[in-house]
Amino acid sequence: MIHKETLPSGLRVVVEEVPQVHSVAVAVWIGSGSRFETEEIHGVSHFIEHLLFKGTEKRSAREIAESIDGVGGQLNAFTSREQTCVYAKALSDHLPLLVDVIADMLLRSRFETADIDKERQVVIEEINSYQDSPEELVHDLLAQAFWAGHALGFNILGTAQSIRSMTREQILNYYHQRYIPANTVVGIAGRIKVPEAIDLVARHFEAAGGESQAPDSTSPDYLHEIKVTKRSTEQVHLCLGAPGVPFGTSNYYPVQIVNSVLGGGLSSRLFQRIREQLGLAYSVFSYHSAFRDTGMFGLYAGTTPNQAGRVHQLLREEIAGLARDGITSAELARVKEQLTGHLLLGWEDTATRASRLGKSELLTGRTLTLEEILQKIQVVTEDDLSRVTSFLFDRELALAAIGPIERDVFTS
Secondary structure (H helix, E strand, O other), X not given: OEEEEEOOOOOEEEEEEOOOOOEEEEEEEEOOOHHHOOHHHOOHHHHHHHHOOOEEOOOEHHHHHHHHHOOOOEEEEEEOXXXXXXXXXXXXXHHHHHHHHHXXXXXXXXXXXXXXXXXXXXXXXXXXXXXXXXXHHHHHHHHHHHOOOOHHHOOOOOOHHHHHHOOHHHHHHHHHHHOOHHHEEEEEEEOOOHHHHHHHHHHHOOOOOOOOOOOOOOOOOOOOOEEEEEOOOOOEEEEEEEEXXXXXXXXXXXXXXXXXXXXXXXXXXXXXXXXXXXOOOOOEEEEEEEOOOOEEEEEEEEEXXXXXXXXXXXXXXXXXXXXXXXXXXXXXXXXXXHHHHHHHHHHOOHHHHHHHHHHHHHHHOOOOOHHHHHHHHHOOOHHHHHHHHHHHHOOOOEEEEEEOOOOHHHHO
């Protein structure tokens, strides 16, 4: 059973009791990501995520790490385009420690100038490492081609220039705008009791302040630009992008099925044709990125430069075939079973449960049970998929590529 409670401060707490396990996980989701940044403070959301681990009023950076490591637990965080999540997992007896440490990090981090200056270089090295990974960088290039001029097209890490020039005052201003109770959800799942979990969060987060936040960004317009970055690499890394759907909307699960059929696994059409039958790529897949008011459906392939044009054409042929002929009843049955299996296996992990609780509540204001999600998958019909494929692919696609290649390979 899932229990939701909104505390007087506006902080939402969503708890799921899972009595058959021995662990508990806490995932705190904050509506803070690159979408809400300006060019001047590009990368500040991710920078703050780093700084949360640098020390609080009562714990040093080392003590933060040792407090969770010392009980055999896990502590980590990540930043995306719309959210930052700090999460921890340990044996259920250690729930008070997990809540205490995360609340300490989120509410009482020092943000000392010396730590900020030291962490700048760490983040810049992370940016440099990312720039050396074209197979990852091409997805950001696609976002730029897809949402040119909108903050959703920003790289999550920022740039070396923006990180170097960011002041402590700018960091704290953004922190106080976004890290407020009304913009935060605490998800807890595991072998615990709901009243205990709610009480722990209420006591440890009672100091949370803030009554307003910076205005959220406007919904982006879809563009279909072509962006090609010429670089001396062994492979050409190629992405195509089409409009997707927002997280949790009626078409969300049909799109998940389309993704699985097209490029979501070893049995998908893209993998079987481009890798298994033709041997033209080691890595080829599709994916769907869902946000609160929009989405992007992407396809990726990495191939040798002299095969880039052919692989690009094959990606388009598979899209056209899917839109024209639809999905067979056998494929639909197989993919429903596949998604059901993935969900059930993932649900055995309390960290997955806690994360899903927090993210769903933050983005949609509600949380579905496992049974409700499975039901939404099972009721998808071939007509639903036909409608969705027409929406996804009956239009011009954005394109991004990195490698020793010319733009005209994809446009001629």
